[in-house]
Amino acid sequence: MNTEILGSIFAVLSDTLRIYSFLLLIRVLLTWFPSIDWSNGILSALCSITDPYLNIFRGVIPPIGGFDISSILAFLLLNFLQGQLYTLSFI
Numbered sequence: 001m002n003t004e005i006l007g008s009i010f011a012v013l014s015d016t017l018r019i020y021s022f023l024l025l026i027r028v029l030l031t032w033f034p035s036i037d038w039s040n041g042i043l044s045a046l047c048s049i050t051d052p053y054l055n056i057f058r059g060v061i062p063p064i065g066g067f068d069i070s071s072i073l074a075f076l077l078l079n080f081l082q083g084q085l086y087t088l089s090f091i
Contacts, residue, residue, distance in 0.1 A: 007090065013085045014089055017085065021082065024074065
């Protein structure tokens with residue numbers, strides 16, 4: 001019984017990270033359009049959800065040639081964690 005509950009918790013955490021990864025992808029893709037009004041309520045909420053996580057990696061890897069490649073590292077870590085939680089959900 002405990003393993004079923006633990007597996008369910010890991011599955012929910014894995015799904016949550018997958019959704020967060022999708023939001024992160026939207027955030028990164030929207031930065032390609034400089035004319036977007038970030039004060040829009042939905043876009044402002046998206047920034048407030050994703051920026052704290054991205055800022056961790058922005059402090060580690062500075063922009064190179066005007067391109068912010070820290071999001072690549074952020075995606076790699078997030079996908080690694082999501083995969084580990086997904087694997088644990090079957091134990």
